[in-house]
Amino acid sequence: MQIMNPVLVKEFRGRMRTVKMPLLLVAYLLVVGGIIFGYMYLRYANQVFFRPGESKELFMMLAVLQLILIAFVAPGLTAGTISGERERQTLNILLTTHLSPAKIVLSKLTSSLAFSMLLVFATLPVYAIVFLYGGISPSQLVGVFAMYLMAMLLFGSVGIFCSAWFKRTGVSTVVAYGVTMLLLGGTALVSVFILQYISMHSAQLGNQAQYPEVFFWAALNPVLNLISLFEPSAVMLGQNGGVSAQQALPMQPTLYFGLVYIPISALLLFFSVRTVSPIKKKLFSRTPKRGEEAR
Amino acid sequence: MIRTVNLTKRFGKFQAVQNLNLHIPKGSVFGFVGPNGAGKSTTMSILATLSEPTAGQAYVGGFNVIKHPDKVRQLIGYMPDFFGVYDNLTAVEYLDFYAGAYDIPKEKRPALIRDLLELVNLSMKADAYVDTLSRGMKQRLGLARCLVHDPQVLILDEPASGLDPRARIEMKDILKELKSLGKTIIISSHILPELAEMCDTIGIIEQGQLIALAPVDQIASRVAGHRVLRIRLLDRVEEAHAQIHYFEGVTNIEVQENDLLIHYTGDEASQVALLAKLVQNGLPVLSFAEEAGNLEEVFLTVTKGVGS
Numbered sequence: 001m002q003i004m005n006p007v008l009v010k011e012f013r014g015r016m017r018t019v020k021m022p023l024l025l026v027a028y029l030l031v032v033g034g035i036i037f038g039y040m041y042l043r044y045a046n047q048v049f050f051r052p053g054e055s056k057e058l059f060m061m062l063a064v065l066q067l068i069l070i071a072f073v074a075p076g077l078t079a080g081t082i083s084g085e086r087e088r089q090t091l092n093i094l095l096t097t098h099l100s101p102a103k104i105v106l107s108k109l110t111s112s113l114a115f116s117m118l119l120v121f122a123t124l125p126v127y128a129i130v131f132l133y134g135g136i137s138p139s140q141l142v143g144v145f146a147m148y149l150m151a152m153l154l155f156g157s158v159g160i161f162c163s164a165w166f167k168r169t170g171v172s173t174v175v176a177y178g179v180t181m182l183l184l185g186g187t188a189l190v191s192v193f194i195l196q197y198i199s200m201h202s203a204q205l206g207n208q209a210q211y212p213e214v215f216f217w218a219a220l221n222p223v224l225n226l227i228s229l230f231e232p233s234a235v236m237l238g239q240n241g242g243v244s245a246q247q248a249l250p251m252q253p254t255l256y257f258g259l260v261y262i263p264i265s266a267l268l269l270f271f272s273v274r275t276v277s278p279i280k281k282k283l284f285s286r287t288p289k290r291g292e293e294a295r
Numbered sequence: 296m297i298r299t300v301n302l303t304k305r306f307g308k309f310q311a312v313q314n315l316n317l318h319i320p321k322g323s324v325f326g327f328v329g330p331n332g333a334g335k336s337t338t339m340s341i342l343a344t345l346s347e348p349t350a351g352q353a354y355v356g357g358f359n360v361i362k363h364p365d366k367v368r369q370l371i372g373y374m375p376d377f378f379g380v381y382d383n384l385t386a387v388e389y390l391d392f393y394a395g396a397y398d399i400p401k402e403k404r405p406a407l408i409r410d411l412l413e414l415v416n417l418s419m420k421a422d423a424y425v426d427t428l429s430r431g432m433k434q435r436l437g438l439a440r441c442l443v444h445d446p447q448v449l450i451l452d453e454p455a456s457g458l459d460p461r462a463r464i465e466m467k468d469i470l471k472e473l474k475s476l477g478k479t480i481i482i483s484s485h486i487l488p489e490l491a492e493m494c495d496t497i498g499i500i501e502q503g504q505l506i507a508l509a510p511v512d513q514i515a516s517r518v519a520g521h522r523v524l525r526i527r528l529l530d531r532v533e534e535a536h537a538q539i540h541y542f543e544g545v546t547n548i549e550v551q552e553n554d555l556l557i558h559y560t561g562d563e564a565s566q567v568a569l570l571a572k573l574v575q576n577g578l579p580v581l582s583f584a585e586e587a588g589n590l591e592e593v594f595l596t597v598t599k600g601v602g603s
Contacts, residue, residue: 006395014383088379093440096343096373097396098365278345279364 007094007104011111021115025122028069032123036062036130055133060230062130063144066123067151067226070116071184074152075176077112078159080169082276087169091276101276105164105269109156116152120145143229143254150258151222155180157265157272164272188224191217195237212236212250219253220260228253296321296448296479297342301351304337304503311337313503314351319481319496321447324474326494326511327483334503335483336376339452342481343373355448372441376452376483380425380433386412387421390439397444411439415469431462438469449473451482455489467493512585521546523586524557524566529579538576542569556586 015021039058082105085091094104131141159176166172195214218224219235227234235253250256274280297319304312312334319325327335340346341353344364352359358366380389390408399407412418415435420428428436434454441449454470455463470493474480484490490497490511497514499507507514528535532553539545544561559566570583 006392009395010381010384010388010392013388014381017383088381089375089377090379090381092340092343092345092375093373093378093393094396095345096368096371097393098368098398099396279347279361 005099005103005107007099007107008111011107012114015111015115025119028073028119029122029126031069032062032065033126035065036126040130054135055130056135056230058133059127059130059136060227062126063226063229064223066120067148067222068184070120070148070151071155071180071222073119074112074116074155075159075162075180076173077115078109078156079163079173079176081108081112081160082163082272083166083169083172084163086167095276095278102273105160105273105276109160109269112159113152113156116156117149120148120152140229144226146254147222147226147229147257150261153265154183154222154261157268158183161268161272164275183220184222187217187221191221191224191237215250215253216256219251219256222257225253225257296356297325297481298354299338299342299351300353302338302341302348302353303350304334304341304346305349310503312341312348315500315503315505317498317505317508319479321479322477323495324470324480324482324493326487326490326497327481327500328485328487328490328497329483329500330485333500335500336452337503338500339373339450339481339483340375342367343371343450344368345373369444370446371448371450372444372446373450374437374441374452374454376456378437380428380436382424382426385422385424386417386428386436389425389436390443393440393443399444407443411442414442414472415439416465429462431458431465434458434462434466435469438466442473447479449478449480449482451480453483453485455484463489521558521560524555524559524569524583525586526555526557526573526583527581528553528555529581531578535573535578538573538578539569542572553581 036058039061043054043058082091085094095101127141130136155176158179159172162172162176162179163169166175191214194217195211198211198213214237215235218237219228224234224237232249232253235249297317299315299317302312302315302317303310315334315338317325317338327338329335337346341348342355342360344360344367347361352361354360355367356370358370360367381392384392387408390411391404394404394407395401409418409421412421415438417428417432417435417439420432425433425436434457438451438454441451451470455466458466470480470482474493482490482494487497487499491514494511497507497509497511498505499514526535526539530553532550532555535555536548536550539548539555539557544559544565545557546560547558549556559569561569566585570580573580573583
């Protein structure tokens with residue numbers, strides 16, 4: 001399969017050509033840079049020393065901020081892709097060409113992901129400055145970007161699915177943001193409830209009791225999972241304290257995140273393709289009866 | 296080239312198309328006429344592999360539209376009744392996009408796009424953004440888009456709707472040119488006379504049922520059950536009236552000044568006999584011709600019964 005297929009070329013052309021695109025990039029960098037540099041200024045302006053541990057906090061803040069911005073950008077970019085074609089009355093024409101529905105859906109996703117990646121990578125200089133202050137290992141940096149990629153894929157797939165499923169872009173956008181917010185906030189809320197519920201019904205005495213089950217919910221939360229790159233206890237909702245307790249986690253959080261969400265994203269994309277296809281192949285096709293073919 | 300066998304499409308309880316049987320030979324132009332909502336667009340979208348029939352089969356170029364949609368898509372150029380264009384693209388880029396979508400090699404595209412724009416008279420708008428084009432121009436660009444992969448069959452759903460008279464004529468000219476290139480064209484309209492000029496065969500559809508199917512010059516007689524002969528005389532109209540009146544197959548005679556409009560159910564041989572008789576009797580016949588028929592009237596007659 002060639003890398004630059006026509007849909008991709010057209011999407012890039014359309015997207016990069018408008019004034020909107022540099023403006024969005026500027027606005028994004030202003031938000032990220034403004035918050036981080038503002039924080040740094042307030043923090044260090046009257047200080048003659050700094051502790052690397054504090055700069056870790058700064059980095060964490062930047063990482064979480066970026067993730068939340070991704071959660072705003074990714075569904076917004078994808079939620080109108082398919083429904084937009086439908087509303088513009090161009091989807092049908094597109095489907096009569098040689099482009100398969102899968103190619104159309106994946107190209108739409110790729111072009112949106114490429115754009116959100118551009119936004120994220122454009123903030124690298126900000127990371128570089130924060131990185132200068134130390135306290136962060138390169139592997140943590142890689143982990144952060146791996147999380148971003150997975151989050152973009154997830155939020156992007158949610159957006160694409162909504163846009164394929166709902167006929168109108170308006171509805172699709174609202175639902176896509178709703179689901180994204182649920183993933184961001186809902187999972188954290190549920191895991192807190194679970195922890196409270198378990199500890200309420202648990203017979204164990206003393207406050208040292210631990211409930212590793214909570215991990216499986218809490219690690220589904222992108223923000224908590226991201227924080228756990230720096231503070232592993234985040235995915236245990238602070239149950240086992242310090243960094244050294246990493247061993248006690250049932251699984252590496254980033255890996256767990258990928259194991260759950262990459263298949264979910266793939267499934268969402270699969271169903272998007274199916275929804276877009278005008279002629280649906282049976283999911284579980286039985287072999288045609290004899291004579292059926294001949295008719 | 297196009298064949299449908301008992302094609303049926305239901306949307307819930309609504310019967311959009313019922314047992315439609317069509318056969319459109321290669322190289323002919325088929326006009327699909329019917330009021331809005333009669334099932335023309337549904338049939339066309341099935342042929343364009345965009346929707347599945349509830350029952351029955353449809354074939355394009357011998358390929359079943361459900362089993363081999365890819366093969367069918369290679370053969371057809373489809374223009375829906377309403378379609379949009381992408382903003383932020385110029386006419387050339389627009390066509391280049393679809394050329395890419397049809398896997399046409401990059402190096403062949405510039406020449407192809409130049410030719411297509413030439414064909415639809417849009418060469419001067421090559422670098423204009425498509426959303427700045429007028430409705431007629433967009434429609435023509437859409438037609439050029441259909442032709443990008445040089446399809447053998449064109450499925451055009453109301454290509455002239457919403458166009459001003461001049462744009463209609465331009466569209467008609469382009470279609471005539473395409474016909475001369477040997478394309479099989481299926482074209483729909485809710486206006487019969489508009490189609491009559493360019494089609495070989497006309498099919499009238501109403502409420503999902505094909506109610507008339509005939510070559511364009513016969514559609515009027517087929518539908519009405521009789522043909523209309525217009526005989527123009529220099530004079531002696533009354534005399535001619537009296538003679539024709541007793542001729543077999545004549546059901547009604549109207550007099551319009553020196554013209555006689557004759558409703559006639561006989562075949563062509565007896566038509567010759569009628570003319571011969573008039574001439575033998577020394578009547579001054581100026582012209583003797585089959586009236587193409589008032590197609591508008593035919594259309595109304597045909598579609599009247601089914602709806603009520």
